[in-house]
Amino acid sequence: MLIARTLVSIGLIFSILILPWWISAVFLFVSLFYFSFYIEGVVIALVYDTIFSVPVDYFWNIEYVVTAGATLLLGFFYVLKKRLFWTQEW
Numbered sequence: 001m002l003i004a005r006t007l008v009s010i011g012l013i014f015s016i017l018i019l020p021w022w023i024s025a026v027f028l029f030v031s032l033f034y035f036s037f038y039i040e041g042v043v044i045a046l047v048y049d050t051i052f053s054v055p056v057d058y059f060w061n062i063e064y065v066v067t068a069g070a071t072l073l074l075g076f077f078y079v080l081k082k083r084l085f086w087t088q089e090w
Contacts, residue, residue: 001035009040016048024048025066032073036081045070 008031015024032041045067055061062068 005035005038005040008035009044012041012044013047016044016051021052028070029073032070033077037078038074042067042070042074 012024012027012031015027019027028041028045032038035041046064049064049067053063053065055063056065059065
């Protein structure tokens with residue numbers, strides 16, 4: 001599983017550099033759901049925001065919107081997996 005996480009992290013880094021933002025967002029969303037506590041996704045979202053972010057008026061001029069969203073999704077998926085699956089794997 002560690003090799004899969006590493007390969008997905010590398011693929012996600014390349015996707016934020018090469019692919020459109022919406023493909024990277026879907027890839028990040030699926031990665032956050034598939035892996036248990038995928039903190040690497042939040043770090044990669046921080047890198048994405050550092051490279052491409054600008055303040056957005058309708059988000060109260062917050063620059064790190066993708067990082068905030070990834071952090072919220074990480075917590076949401078963590079709680080959701082705890083409630084849906086009763087195994088120790090999650």
